[in-house]
Amino acid sequence: MLGIGVIGYGYWGPNLVRNFSQAQGARVVAVCDQRAEQRAKVERVYPAIKTYADVDEMLRDPAVDAVAVATPVHTHFPLTLKILQAGKHAFVEKPLTSTVAEAEQLLEEAERRGLTLMVDHTFIYTSAVRKIKELLTNGSLGTLYYYDSVRVNLGLFQSDVNVLWDLAVHDLSIMEYLVEQEPVMVAATGMAHVPGRPENMAYLTCFFDDNLIAHFHVNWMAPVKVRQTLIGGSEKMIVFDDMELSEKIKVYDKGIIVSEDEAEIYQRHVGYRTGDMWAPRIDNVEALQIEANHFVECIATRQRPLSSGESGLRVVRILEAASRSMAQHGQPIKL
Amino acid sequence: MLGIGVIGYGYWGPNLVRNFSQAQGARVVAVCDQRAEQRAKVERVYPAIKTYADVDEMLRDPAVDAVAVATPVHTHFPLTLKILQAGKHAFVEKPLTSTVAEAEQLLEEAERRGLTLMVDHTFIYTSAVRKIKELLTNGSLGTLYYYDSVRVNLGLFQSDVNVLWDLAVHDLSIMEYLVEQEPVMVAATGMAHVPGRPENMAYLTCFFDDNLIAHFHVNWMAPVKVRQTLIGGSEKMIVFDDMELSEKIKVYDKGIIVSEDEAEIYQRHVGYRTGDMWAPRIDNVEALQIEANHFVECIATRQRPLSSGESGLRVVRILEAASRSMAQHGQPIKL
Amino acid sequence: MLGIGVIGYGYWGPNLVRNFSQAQGARVVAVCDQRAEQRAKVERVYPAIKTYADVDEMLRDPAVDAVAVATPVHTHFPLTLKILQAGKHAFVEKPLTSTVAEAEQLLEEAERRGLTLMVDHTFIYTSAVRKIKELLTNGSLGTLYYYDSVRVNLGLFQSDVNVLWDLAVHDLSIMEYLVEQEPVMVAATGMAHVPGRPENMAYLTCFFDDNLIAHFHVNWMAPVKVRQTLIGGSEKMIVFDDMELSEKIKVYDKGIIVSEDEAEIYQRHVGYRTGDMWAPRIDNVEALQIEANHFVECIATRQRPLSSGESGLRVVRILEAASRSMAQHGQPIKL
């Protein structure tokens, strides 16, 4: 039975405690939070779980084999480093760290100690994203042309990170999982509308080695909530709308036809093709439950997680470069 | 009675002939098209209109006082120059020309000869865009924060211009009219997926002197047709969805609240505010009819058109710079 | 070449003239309208067509082989009777007549004289309805359980007929074509909200010999325009939404499972099954063009039209009984 500790019992922590409590072969043994009123909540609902105000103290608890971190971004690195140095496996909220250098140090530490380091890229464990992965893997879409996502709403402003680190991180983790190709260059633009705060809206383009292109639009100050991704291939195209209650994924049998006809070549040799639409059934399972089980199983079998530290690093690498590009009004930055 | 000639009787020309035929104080006297079968169509429906195969010949017709140009982009400049040099007023399809230099020459020519030069920015004459203009003018939105538009669908590829010149030109002409502020810098990215053809999808950011930002997403290869614009202000925000049959414009009483409270300043001093939504009634009138009347009236009263040659030039200036930025992967270009 | 005359050049007449003008093997030779200004419109656009103020005069024109009737409902019967008695084929707007007795007399007259009598049930010639017919014919839906349609909007009130005769007639003609089964009983309720006017909203249920049930909701006083039909079968279900620009038809692989398990029989032996959704591609052709060609072909080949006089009669039979039931607050009426 794997003993799990959770650091941070704010917005996301309770979800981690609940899901790890139900994971096969694991139980939550400890929760750490500096705030007494948060610890009290844990004690009320889960009398069997030990609570700590101090991280170091919790890390000395021999019942704790692995630790999940659900704290603000800038604390991910120092906490996770401590966890690994204490010889415990780590499950870290996204983004993995605030910088590439930090992420690389954590990966190295985990590698050297033979510990599992997993980042909580929750979306890649959803039924919808897994279904899209299946369609991409079996080649249904043909050559991949573009990946375009929009994630906007009226949201609480983060004080320590810009909107890319808060919202685009979701889409980058999904793209990273689906596309299996690393961008070679990024260009980002954005704007801060509240004095003294980071950018609250941003547009990010990722370039790849071939003519695949990806774009991310994120905004904390939009009047409507949009969660929409278009994925264009030479054979089929997908619209993934996460605000739809059913039919989250629509697969369009549409595309272009490049004419080989010599006669037409000078006028309009690109036509279009339009066919049926198909919306595959999506199971309704809680992604975090699947992910919690996956973490426990990866530790047991020494298997690399789907959302490994490496995935976390790749996403942070894009975010870091994108923030740099955004500060220079879209100046392209090589990765 | 103003005599109007139309050059080009392809996709758009018939709309011009029909609308100018119905305009107050004007009548269509001539249509010019190189293709005999297109001229035959005119003759069948409008026996009273004279048809020409040759532009110069039509320009010598003294019944022609003003000429509308509905031909491919690269012909706009030479044709319009001829029209003005023949002492006739010109109404030109968008984009006005292929380069800034050409547009400037046309403006100068029209200015020197005291002729009216108008560009067919049709959208600014629609009831929806005029209603938004009204809301912006009366200050309902507060300080303008952003302008974000998406215009994507599966469309026939143009052979001579990239997707910005074909699709973004609509949104730039709308923004130009609504915002009344010129961007100072642009950054654009895009991709061509058909060998030997221009870019079929593009993302364009416009920066302004203050912290207003505008973004345009255009794509000829999208599975769904989207025509959506978000306009964010400090007091209210607008969603303009041109695919909606009714309720094209939704005005959201939403925004952010920056707390002045010292105590809160370190945690979450930006909250959000959410109120009612309101969809004003939009009249159902044909924009081109209004525009045709406006052209005739501007000639009669020597008034400057809403979509003047200057507007046309401003849009071409952005398009030219955007294309340059796109060729350099988003490198920002000052205007 | 079949010579066609059209009676009534108001709202629908021009569509008939245009489409019969383009039909294979036919030409429009005459148009009859009492109103001089309507005849003038015809003369302007179609100088080759003869116009008449008097129906009898037009019927004496030997160039007229068949006549299309696009006049108010109560005139359908006397006009069509005259047409048939003059030995000419008839194409009549829906509903065919105001009463069953009238419809029967027209059928008899056409039968005896060997003339084609067709009713303009336009919707059954649309690509969408034909696609649904294909799905029903190939058995995809399994046993048919229900047909449910809603056709509501804010519309101009008719003075001579209630809303069933104006709106439900569309849906009854579609159902009549799709289901190929005649209802045995109807029950209808409705209400008139304007003093001295017929019912402006109504609900109609049709019962069949088996446990198929159909329902129609029509309303001239709804704030939104809805054109939606649900068709439920034991294997699949269809949602037909005619307000959708694309994806008008959605086929759901959903249904119920009746458990045979003895143990479960007392608790919840009906479960449900949910699978993929599929939206077949719909061609974009003008239904009236197909219908006009069909009329001409039926006359030439002495074939019975899809929307035959018999179909027209069956729809009128339901409407007549439904109006009677509505006057008695839903009292069921046997057909």
Place this chain on the structure above:
Amino acid sequence: MLGIGVIGYGYWGPNLVRNFSQAQGARVVAVCDQRAEQRAKVERVYPAIKTYADVDEMLRDPAVDAVAVATPVHTHFPLTLKILQAGKHAFVEKPLTSTVAEAEQLLEEAERRGLTLMVDHTFIYTSAVRKIKELLTNGSLGTLYYYDSVRVNLGLFQSDVNVLWDLAVHDLSIMEYLVEQEPVMVAATGMAHVPGRPENMAYLTCFFDDNLIAHFHVNWMAPVKVRQTLIGGSEKMIVFDDMELSEKIKVYDKGIIVSEDEAEIYQRHVGYRTGDMWAPRIDNVEALQIEANHFVECIATRQRPLSSGESGLRVVRILEAASRSMAQHGQPIKL
């Protein structure tokens, strides 16, 4: 402190326990369920609550002042009668009882003993329905013309009641609250598609003294989930779509204009009027929490609940008559 007991810990019971636990001035002291595994669930989450397998035993517990009943419909009457006879207040799931006679007996019993009898018409405590009530009360809609609701989806079939008692009960309780007028006659049609089971789809019309009309469409076997109500008034009309995440209520400034003009009287003296649409902001509060507090307060202040036993009786009266009408294919039944 009011001591509350809950009977039935199946689907809805846990919601009652959670909400009454948080209600002001009350605490849940007992839960009764025959199933040991359900009692075990209570004991795990709420160690302070006493559990009972036997209702009579729980009713003898002096700590229990009021009892909430969340059991199958046919048990509501005997259980609630026992509760009242034990001198305790009762909160009963909808529908209140299976027959009018039973409901009347419960009302009489509660009345005689001075006990509070409340039925759980949850929807009338939602922010959306309360906002509509506000609009109706302040006269915004003008004269009420119609109430039309659709509640369909693919749902588990009930074994003991037809779909009216399961789904239409929600809409009838909403209408009962909003309209404050009792129907005088009903007519209903429906069909059972599973042998040996009650009707799984139904259409119900309610007639009132004036020309208000109400209609309810309910279906357990629809491919899509619809929760939509249209409310038409002479001045304004409402669309209430409970599947919308935001903008649940849309108020349309639309209607008809009856012309007084003598000249027009014979042609088209009814025109239509169309104005803005407005979607009021809806608070996001849990209806059951408000309702639980209301029950506790009504007991304390001896005030009649909004969803009183009388409301419950009125709804059962409609359901009983509707079932009777449905068995006779729409035969109207006077109330």
